[in-house]
Amino acid sequence: xxxxxxxEVLAAVGHLAGGPELLELTRSREDAALVGGxxxxxxxxxxxxxxxxxxxxxxxxxxxxxxSRIGGASxxxxxxxxxxxxxxxxxxxxxDVAEQRAETYPSPGALPxxxxxxxxxxxxxxxxxxxxxxxxxxxxxxxxxxxxxxxAADLAAARLRVLHERSFVDDPTRLLRLARxxxxxxxxxxxxxxxxxxxxxxxxxxxxxxxxxxxxxLRLTLAEPDPVAALAALDELGVLAALDPQLGFDRDxxxxxxxxxxxxxxxAVLLLAVVLLALSMDGGRDxxxxxxxxxxxxxxxxxxxxxxxxxxxxxxxLVDQLREADRPSRLRDVAASSPLEGVxxxxxxxxxxxxxGAAEAAHEWLRRWRHVRLAITGDDLLAAGIPPGxxxxxxxxxxxxxxxxGELSDGRDAELQAALEASV
Ligand code: ATP
Numbered sequence: 001x002x003x004x005x006x007x008e009v010l011a012a013v014g015h016l017a018g019g020p021e022l023l024e025l026t027r028s029r030e031d032a033a034l035v036g037g038x039x040x041x042x043x044x045x046x047x048x049x050x051x052x053x054x055x056x057x058x059x060x061x062x063x064x065x066x067x068s069r070i071g072g073a074s075x076x077x078x079x080x081x082x083x084x085x086x087x088x089x090x091x092x093x094x095x096d097v098a099e100q101r102a103e104t105y106p107s108p109g110a111l112p113x114x115x116x117x118x119x120x121x122x123x124x125x126x127x128x129x130x131x132x133x134x135x136x137x138x139x140x141x142x143x144x145x146x147x148x149x150x151x152a153a154d155l156a157a158a159r160l161r162v163l164h165e166r167s168f169v170d171d172p173t174r175l176l177r178l179a180r181x182x183x184x185x186x187x188x189x190x191x192x193x194x195x196x197x198x199x200x201x202x203x204x205x206x207x208x209x210x211x212x213x214x215x216x217x218l219r220l221t222l223a224e225p226d227p228v229a230a231l232a233a234l235d236e237l238g239v240l241a242a243l244d245p246q247l248g249f250d251r252d253x254x255x256x257x258x259x260x261x262x263x264x265x266x267x268a269v270l271l272l273a274v275v276l277l278a279l280s281m282d283g284g285r286d287x288x289x290x291x292x293x294x295x296x297x298x299x300x301x302x303x304x305x306x307x308x309x310x311x312x313x314x315x316x317x318l319v320d321q322l323r324e325a326d327r328p329s330r331l332r333d334v335a336a337s338s339p340l341e342g343v344x345x346x347x348x349x350x351x352x353x354x355x356x357g358a359a360e361a362a363h364e365w366l367r368r369w370r371h372v373r374l375a376i377t378g379d380d381l382l383a384a385g386i387p388p389g390x391x392x393x394x395x396x397x398x399x400x401x402x403x404x405x406g407e408l409s410d411g412r413d414a415e416l417q418a419a420l421e422a423s424v
Contacts, residue, residue: 004043004152006135007143009034012042017093018051021069023137030139031056031100033119033146036126039133043155044185051095054122054134059086059097066095084114101125105170109208112171119146127174128181128193129154129161154190161190168200172209175200175239176217183229201238214243215298222268228254231271244294246279253277257348260359262340262366266307270341273311277345280312288313311342318346323358328369329401335365374400375412381419394424 013019013034026032036052055062060079063086067075075090084099102117103125112125119134123146126132132148133155154161160181168174175197181187189197200206206214224230228251234240235249254274261270273280276294280287288309295305318338325331335343347362376399378392386392399408399419408414 004039004133004135004145004147004155006039006145009039009042009135010137010143013038013051016048016051018066018070018088018090018095022051022053022066022095025062025066025069026053026137027142028138029055030136030141031119032062032137033100033122033134034137035122035134036131039135039145040130040155043133050093053095053097053137054100054119055097056100059084059099062086063088063095063097066097070095084116107208108169108205109172109210123148124163126163127167127171127177129163130159130181130185130187132163158185158187159190160187161193162196165196168196169205172200172205173213173217175206175237176214176221176234179233179237179239180221180224180230182233183226184224197237201242204242206239206242211297212299215300218298219268219300222271227267227271228258231275240275244279244290246282246285247275248278249275250277253345253348256351257341257345260344260347260363260366262344265340265344269304269307269311269339270344272304272308273315273341273345276308276312277315281316307339307341311339311345314338314342315345315349318342318362319350319358322346322350322361322365323356325361328364328372328404328406331361331365331369332401332404335362336370340366369404372400372404374403374415376415376419380412380416384416384420386420391424395419395422398422398424 010023014023032053032055034051035054038048038051041048060081063077063079067077067088070088071090075088077086077088079086084101086097088095088097100117100119100122101114102121103112103114105112119136123132123134129148129151133151134146136142136144136146148163150161160178162168162174178189178197182189221227221230221234231249231254232251240247240249254271257270257274258267261267276291279285279291291309291312292305295308300308318334321334322331325334343362343366347359350358350362374396376396378396381392381395382388386395396419399415399422402408402418403415408418
């Protein structure tokens with residue numbers, strides 16, 4: 001790919017959701033360009049996740065015109081005046097619009113100062129050369145390309161290269177972006193970029209960024225199509241250890257645990273727990289408090305924090321308990337109050353090494369036993385004359401245990417009889 005084929009990019013845009021309307025609107029606008037991931041993905045023969053457009057004028061005005069062409073009332077516009085950006089979203093897709101800008105970093109790790117700029121300057125503010133490609137959408141130069149000089153060669157060679165020496169120092173969130181692109185595109189950092197990344201990590205660049213921004217990047221990492229590869233790349237870069245020396249990522253463990261997690265489990269909770277596992281097992285620290293503090297700093301919600309915490313802390317202890325659960329009712333005692341992610345992680349921790357049987361028990365619980373329900377309810381026991389109160393729950397639990405262990409024949413009658421006979 002010696003040259004970047006802008007005309008081909010525009011032809012492909014015409015087949016994307018919102019593409020024809022965008023091309024129509026920008027037909028005579030030489031100040032409008034397609035930028036970022038879309039030209040990159042289209043030149044690679046793929047389909048972009050969204051379209052990013054920069055314009056010379058008012059982004060909100062442009063977004064309004066675009067929205068009315070695309071979907072009228074059904075297209076929603078969100079405007080961020082402070083950043084000069086707007087998003088058009090409708091059922092079939094999304095287009096991000098930004099005013100062309102130039103950026104300077106007042107101090108390392110701070111948010112950039114932004115001023116209106118040219119397309120050339122907009123290309124220069126980007127993270128990696130393969131993302132610094134702009135295809136002019138309209139006017140006499142329609143289809144021409146403005147890109148970083150190395151963009152074409154790097155795209156062809158599947159390389160991630162920063163645009164200048166201070167890139168990671170100016171904005172260390174680019175270290176996390178590097179890992180994400182590495183996983184998503186399968187591109188490798190070019191040697192000097194790898195060196196700059198390692199230097200930035202080693203000299204504490206990540207400490208200059210707010211934890212809230214790092215948390216947002218972590219959530220994007222977890223939302224990648226292949227989050228295991230993205231976290232492995234983060235770990236390899238030393239980013240996890242820079243956030244806390246005990247953070248890490250065991251890729252094989254994560255893969256085994258995800259394979260064990262049922263459809264209704266939360267992969268992101270499980271993967272974060274894998275990242276926190278060593279910390280959760282560090283006897284020298286108050287692990288639950290430290291984990292909670294870390295997750296709060298990254299601005300995970302309280303629900304996410306509790307689920308991750310429980311998973312990371314419970315899983316190691318569950319391994320022995322699962323092995324000792326010699327029948328389904330015992331398995332229920334051990335596993336029912338744990339999140340699915342905790343059981344899956346315990347199963348993955350146990351698989352292939354002693355204590356044998358724990359992995360199988362986790363698997364059986366997740367696939368089979370947790371779905372077993374009684375045909376009778378508390379109302380049936382009340383109707384049969386059992387007084388309201390905790391005794392109802394105890395009788396139902398006793399029947400469920402016998403049902404799980406195969407001691408009852410099928411049907412309501414057998415369950416009701418067992419409930420009434422139970423000695424509780
Ligand atoms: P894609 O590159 O496929 O759009 P994405 O959706 O993860 O991936 P966005 O966060 O939407 O990326 O960013 C869109 C574009 O904006 C990127 O391709 C890149 O050119 C630029 N960009 C985003 N964040 C940064 C940053 N921190 N520094 C420099 N450029 C950035």
